[in-house]
Each structure stands twice: as C-alpha cells, then as structure tokens.
Amino acid sequence: MxxxxxxxxxxxxxxxxxxxxxxxxxxxxxxxxxxxxxxxxxxxxxxxxxxxxxxxxxxxxxxxxxxxxxxxxxxxxxxxxxxxxxxxxxxxxxxxxxxxxxxxxxxxxxxxxxxxxxxxxxxxxxxxxxxxxxxxxxxxxxxxxxxxxxxxxxxxxxxxxxxxxxxxxxxxxxxxxxxxxxxxxxxxxxxxxxxxxxxxxxxxxxxxxxxxxxxxxxxxxxxxxxxxxxxxxxxxxxxxGVIADGDALLSLGTSGVIFVATADFRPNPARAVHAFCHCLPDMWHQMSVHLSAASCIDWGARLTGRDVPAFMAGAEAAGVAAGPELFLPYLSGERTPHNDPHARGALLRLDNETDPGRIAAAVLEGVAFAHADGIAALREAGTRIEQLAVIGGGARSQHWGRIIAAALDVELHYLEGGEVGPALGAARLAQIAATGASPADCCLRPPVRAGIAPDPMLAEQLAPKLAQFRAAWPALRTLREET
The missing domain is CATH 3.30.420.40 (ATPase, nucleotide binding domain)
Incomplete structure (x- = not known):
C-alpha cells in the first residue's frame, strides 16, 4: 500500500x-x-x-x-x-x-x-x-x-x-x-x-x-x-505511464499542460516551450503550459450564476460553434506561446442572442484554442504528437474532449483513474522508492476507458473561430499597449 x-x-x-x-x-x-x-x-x-x-x-x-x-x-x-x-x-x-x-x-x-x-x-x-x-x-x-x-x-x-x-x-x-x-x-x-x-x-x-x-x-x-x-x-x-520517449498527455487542471516525455534534453525557449527533467532517471520532457484551463470553467460558472455541472450541460446543449462568441482564456496571463503575465481574458463578439449556454460553449472552445496554440509550438520544435492521454478534473467531460481533439487534430485517450492526476504518480514513485522496482514495472498505463478521435467535420466548424481567436490576441495586446 x-x-x-x-x-x-x-x-x-x-x-x-x-x-x-x-x-x-x-x-x-x-x-x-x-x-x-x-x-x-x-x-x-x-x-x-x-x-x-x-x-x-x-x-x-x-x-x-x-x-x-x-x-x-x-x-x-x-x-x-x-x-x-x-x-x-x-x-x-x-x-x-x-x-x-x-x-x-x-x-x-x-x-x-x-x-x-x-x-x-x-x-x-x-x-x-x-x-x-x-x-x-x-x-x-x-x-x-x-x-x-x-x-x-x-x-x-x-x-x-x-x-x-x-x-x-x-x-x-x-x-x-x-x-x-x-x-x-x-x-x-x-x-x-x-x-x-x-x-x-x-x-x-x-x-x-x-x-x-x-x-x-x-x-x-x-x-x-x-x-x-x-x-x-x-x-x-x-x-x-507517460515515461517513454514520445509518450504524451494533456492535463486539464487549474492550469492546462501538454506534456511530452523525451529521452534527451530538447529545449525550445523561443516559443515559450518548457524543457524540464522528468521525475525518472535519464528522462526529460517538454511542455506547453496554459495558466488557465479548468479554472475558466469555474470562472464561467460564477459569471453565469450556475454550478459547474449546469454550466457544462449548457455548453453541450448549445453545441459547438453555436454562436459568434469568442473567449480568450488568459485570466492569469499566459505562458505558451505568448509569455505575457499581463495578458488578460476577453469575451468577444457578443450579441442579443448571447445566453449562458453560448457563453459556456465559447469558454470550452477558447481553452481548446489555447491548447491548439500550445501543441503548434511543440510541433514547431519537431515534436510529433498523435495521441494524448487525458488527466485532471477536466477529463470528466467527453463533450469538451471532442472539441479539444478536433482543435488539436490529435486522438485523446481517457484512462481509468486519469482524473486522480498527480497524486497517483506520487504513489507510484513511493512504490519505486520502497521496493526498488523499475519505473516500467510501476508506472503502468491504465486501461483506456474511452477514446476520442478528431472529427473532421467538427474541426471544419471550429476552424474559422480558431483563426479569429488567433487574430484577436495581437489586436487586444496592441490596444493594451496604446492605453
């Protein structure tokens, strides 16, 4: 134990x-x-x-x-x-x-x-x-x-x-x-x-x-x-079990992370990609880091006067790309790829039809778009990512997963116990320390309980909003610098 x-x-x-x-x-x-x-x-x-x-x-x-x-x-x-x-x-x-x-x-x-x-x-x-x-x-x-x-x-x-x-x-x-x-x-x-x-x-x-x-x-x-x-x-x-070269995960906690294990040290600071040591000997990893992920869900729920389950249900009922609304999830600044602690979130393109469901849909999409920027930075560094294991509290929503898979063009694997997150890894490291067992024997990949492949039709629906998302941040940054 x-x-x-x-x-x-x-x-x-x-x-x-x-x-x-x-x-x-x-x-x-x-x-x-x-x-x-x-x-x-x-x-x-x-x-x-x-x-x-x-x-x-x-x-x-x-x-x-x-x-x-x-x-x-x-x-x-x-x-x-x-x-x-x-x-x-x-x-x-x-x-x-x-x-x-x-x-x-x-x-x-x-x-x-x-x-x-x-x-x-x-x-x-x-x-x-x-x-x-x-x-x-x-x-x-x-x-x-x-x-x-x-x-x-x-x-x-x-x-x-x-x-x-x-x-x-x-x-x-x-x-x-x-x-x-x-x-x-x-x-x-x-x-x-x-x-x-x-x-x-x-x-x-x-x-x-x-x-x-x-x-x-x-x-x-x-x-x-x-x-x-x-x-x-x-x-x-x-x-x-993300412990071998090329293994990758998506963490949807308070912050959001795309993590790729590497067999050597592969920095790419020009795009604000993190290169750190892994917690296992002779292994390293790259990360794109987004300071707000599931925390945006809590923020959106407070904004609309709903609890989190009702907020998520509203997003699913509204549908993907249901309205023109855009959400920039920079509530606490941003790291990859902008490296700007002064970045701030924005809710754009509201109209008379905007309601809590469409706001919720925009929030889910905005976090997905930020991760699309992150995976693009990793790919620009030569990292190949085709699958992501999903962990963290955000792993509970497969509707959100469908949006993310389409925006990132990557297959998501939802693992048994994946929502437990870092505490599970800490327990596995304790087992290695106590028994001397190898990481390969202790840090096993849990069974896949669900998989989500990128949906081309969904990606096509999201593509115009992703382009607008990417255009919005430079414009807002310029506005901030001028005031």
Missing part, C-alpha cells in the same frame, strides 16, 4: 494505491489563495501542511496502517522563503504570480546563458525571478532567507525534517542545469544565492527521508520512507 499526496493550488489530494496500482481510497482538502495586489498570487505554506494532514486523516485508518511509503507531488515554481529557524518569512509566491516580469529581463541580463543552461526562457512564474523581486522590494526578507523550497518540499520538511527536492520540480526554478541534472552555480549567483540555500537533489523514485515519529503516530503509520516525488505535471505523467 502506498500513499500519494498532491499539494495543488486549490486543494490537497491524498490517495491510497495497492501494489498492483489499484486505487483504494482518496480524499481531499481545499486551499485558499490570496491575491492582495494585481498580478499577485500567494498562499500560506502552513495551509498546505494543514490541508495535507486533513486529507490524509480522511482516508480509512485501517488502510493507512498498511502504508509502506509516501510520495509527494506539488504545484511547481512556488517560492517558499525560510529563515534560520526553517519557518516561512512571508507567504509563498505561486506559479501563477506575474509580479516579477521585469526581473526576468534582469535575470537574463545578469546571466546571458540562462536559456542554454536551463532550457527555458525566464518567465515570472518561475522561482528565480521571484527571488530577484524579493531582493529588490523586500530586502530585509531576502537578507534573512537561508533556504528556498518549493511547495511540496516545504511539506516534506515538516513531515520528515529533511530539505530535499526532485529533479522535475527543481527544473522549474531556473536554478537547475537541465542537461546535467544539478544546481547551476551561475544561475544561483545571478539571483544572489548559492547552493547553501538549496535542498539536496534526488530522483523522484529515490528515498528522500522518512516520516517523523510525530507525523507517523498522528497518521497511524510506521516511520515509512518518503520518496523524492515530482512536480505535478511529471507526477501526473508517471501516474498514467
């Missing part, structure tokens, strides 16, 4: 998985987000700890007692600044925080080799620019900072007393030499830090500590090992 815990943005999910990969139980606990200023997005690190505790304790006690190892997955890029007492000095700055845009330019000027070393263009979502912002705007806090951890690794510190991180999560900091799988002294120096502020690095399936006696007693477990774990996207990939 293995426990996987995913420290997400909107909540923490905990799952219990058998040796054969079968999911036995799951529980979750919500998390609040603070946005005290424009572009800001923060959380209290101790809220993650409390939510992790609540989610684990909601699992059956008799099953918890059989856990052999724990794996952690988590939201990437968050900056947790700790003082000499290992306590947070300020709220964590999250992955969807856009305040450090100017610092990205400063970072690349300070270290011109940034894109070569890290494989990525500097973006405000990444961790390193956040530290430059703190150094500039909160110098006393920067001076007091002794350790910088990622979200899941702060939870690990509380659970085990160990400061450790895995390669996949650490690759999203801009402090990791992606090809070498090691901290880059040059990138650390460019932000006024050195290795003493960094956790030790381990592979995702390596043992990174063990539960403290206090945590083990509270959870009703032994002092079992805790695996290195993974960033949420790499963990999601491990959970559904």
């Amino acid at each position: 293995y426990l996987g815990v995913d420290i997400g943005t909107s909540g923490v999910k905990a799952v219990l998985v058998q040796d054969d990969g079968a999911l036995l139980a799951q529980a979750s606990a919500p998390l609040p987000i603070s946005r005290p200023d424009p572009l800001w997005s923060e959380q209290n690190p101790n809220d993650w700890v409390a939510a992790t505790d609540a989610a684990v304790l909601a699992l059956p006690l008799d099953l918890r007692g059989r856990v052999q190892a724990v794996g952690l997955a988590g939201q990437m890029h968050g900056a947790v600044l700790l003082g000499s007492d290992d306590k947070p000095l300020r709220p964590a700055i999250l992955w969807n925080d856009g305040r450090s845009f100017a610092e990205c330019t400063e970072l690349e000027a300070a270290e011109p080799g940034t894109r070569v070393i890290t494989g990525n263009i500097a973006m405000p979502g990444f961790t390193a620019p956040k530290l430059l912002w703190v150094r500039k705007h909160e110098p006393a806090i920067f001076a007091a900072t002794r350790t910088v951890l990622l979200p899941k690794d702060y939870v690990r510190l509380v659970l085990t007393g160990e400061k450790a991180s895995d390669m996949s999560d650490s690759a999203g900091t801009l402090w990791l030499d992606g090809a070498a799988r090691d901290w880059s002294d040059a990138m650390l120096a460019a932000t006024g830090l050195d290795r003493s502020a960094m956790p030790r690095l381990v592979e995702g399936g390596a043992i990174a500590g063990q539960l403290s006696a206090v945590t083990a007693a509270r959870w009703g477990m032994g002092r079992v090992p805790v695996a290195g774990g993974a960033g949420d996207n790499a963990a999601g990939a491990a959970g559904v």
Whole structure:
C-alpha cells in the first residue's frame, strides 16, 4: 500500500494505491489563495501542511496502517522563503504570480546563458525571478532567507525534517542545469544565492527521508520512507505511464499542460516551450503550459450564476460553434506561446442572442484554442504528437474532449483513474522508492476507458473561430499597449 499526496493550488489530494496500482481510497482538502495586489498570487505554506494532514486523516485508518511509503507531488515554481529557524518569512509566491516580469529581463541580463543552461526562457512564474523581486522590494526578507523550497518540499520538511527536492520540480526554478541534472552555480549567483540555500537533489523514485515519529503516530503509520516525488505535471505523467520517449498527455487542471516525455534534453525557449527533467532517471520532457484551463470553467460558472455541472450541460446543449462568441482564456496571463503575465481574458463578439449556454460553449472552445496554440509550438520544435492521454478534473467531460481533439487534430485517450492526476504518480514513485522496482514495472498505463478521435467535420466548424481567436490576441495586446 502506498500513499500519494498532491499539494495543488486549490486543494490537497491524498490517495491510497495497492501494489498492483489499484486505487483504494482518496480524499481531499481545499486551499485558499490570496491575491492582495494585481498580478499577485500567494498562499500560506502552513495551509498546505494543514490541508495535507486533513486529507490524509480522511482516508480509512485501517488502510493507512498498511502504508509502506509516501510520495509527494506539488504545484511547481512556488517560492517558499525560510529563515534560520526553517519557518516561512512571508507567504509563498505561486506559479501563477506575474509580479516579477521585469526581473526576468534582469535575470537574463545578469546571466546571458540562462536559456542554454536551463532550457527555458525566464518567465515570472518561475522561482528565480521571484527571488530577484524579493531582493529588490523586500530586502530585509531576502537578507534573512537561508533556504528556498518549493511547495511540496516545504511539506516534506515538516513531515520528515529533511530539505530535499526532485529533479522535475527543481527544473522549474531556473536554478537547475537541465542537461546535467544539478544546481547551476551561475544561475544561483545571478539571483544572489548559492547552493547553501538549496535542498539536496534526488530522483523522484529515490528515498528522500522518512516520516517523523510525530507525523507517523498522528497518521497511524510506521516511520515509512518518503520518496523524492515530482512536480505535478511529471507526477501526473508517471501516474498514467507517460515515461517513454514520445509518450504524451494533456492535463486539464487549474492550469492546462501538454506534456511530452523525451529521452534527451530538447529545449525550445523561443516559443515559450518548457524543457524540464522528468521525475525518472535519464528522462526529460517538454511542455506547453496554459495558466488557465479548468479554472475558466469555474470562472464561467460564477459569471453565469450556475454550478459547474449546469454550466457544462449548457455548453453541450448549445453545441459547438453555436454562436459568434469568442473567449480568450488568459485570466492569469499566459505562458505558451505568448509569455505575457499581463495578458488578460476577453469575451468577444457578443450579441442579443448571447445566453449562458453560448457563453459556456465559447469558454470550452477558447481553452481548446489555447491548447491548439500550445501543441503548434511543440510541433514547431519537431515534436510529433498523435495521441494524448487525458488527466485532471477536466477529463470528466467527453463533450469538451471532442472539441479539444478536433482543435488539436490529435486522438485523446481517457484512462481509468486519469482524473486522480498527480497524486497517483506520487504513489507510484513511493512504490519505486520502497521496493526498488523499475519505473516500467510501476508506472503502468491504465486501461483506456474511452477514446476520442478528431472529427473532421467538427474541426471544419471550429476552424474559422480558431483563426479569429488567433487574430484577436495581437489586436487586444496592441490596444493594451496604446492605453
């Protein structure tokens, strides 16, 4: 029995998985987000700890007692600044925080080799620019900072007393030499830090500590090992067997990601494609990242005064390309391919016939169009993608899947347990750590419960709106720059 815990943005999910990969139980606990200023997005690190505790304790006690190892997955890029007492000095700055845009330019000027070393263009979502912002705007806090951890690794510190991180999560900091799988002294120096502020690095399936006696007693477990774990996207990939060169997935969570496993390090920063380490040894991955995906569904439901099931039902009833409405899903800025934290969403081409159903249809289409831009950037880099395994909360809607398959011209595979997401991969990494088994034996592809091939007629219906979508963003950006 293995426990996987995913420290997400909107909540923490905990799952219990058998040796054969079968999911036995799951529980979750919500998390609040603070946005005290424009572009800001923060959380209290101790809220993650409390939510992790609540989610684990909601699992059956008799099953918890059989856990052999724990794996952690988590939201990437968050900056947790700790003082000499290992306590947070300020709220964590999250992955969807856009305040450090100017610092990205400063970072690349300070270290011109940034894109070569890290494989990525500097973006405000990444961790390193956040530290430059703190150094500039909160110098006393920067001076007091002794350790910088990622979200899941702060939870690990509380659970085990160990400061450790895995390669996949650490690759999203801009402090990791992606090809070498090691901290880059040059990138650390460019932000006024050195290795003493960094956790030790381990592979995702390596043992990174063990539960403290206090945590083990509270959870009703032994002092079992805790695996290195993974960033949420790499963990999601491990959970559904996306571990070989060319394997790919689509994650429809709060954010949206197209993830492709690669046997070598293949950066393409010019198109804002991410190139990171995988959570498995000698593997890497490429990603297109969209900061708003399923979160747009929540936004649209609030806007129209409906709950999410009614909102989705309204979209399906309205039909595909039902009206002229266009939705640009840049509610928190955008990464691939625009790299613009100041990008904002828009609902365009409304008329007297616009109703909640047509708005819902436009929202689903808009998120699909953003992913079409993302897969185009990956394909421009020479990556071939013909199938995508679908994971995350958005995987529940096959109507949305038909729209996405047509817009991306790719076949979607819905896997059993795919909606569990990164927590499942964290449990599989725990199994590797506890047993020494190979990733090929543990990270198996779940059975396909449904498949959606791209519908040529649907693609033809969507094509004019996709063209309008792509024309709308440059026009809106120009309007923003002129005001």
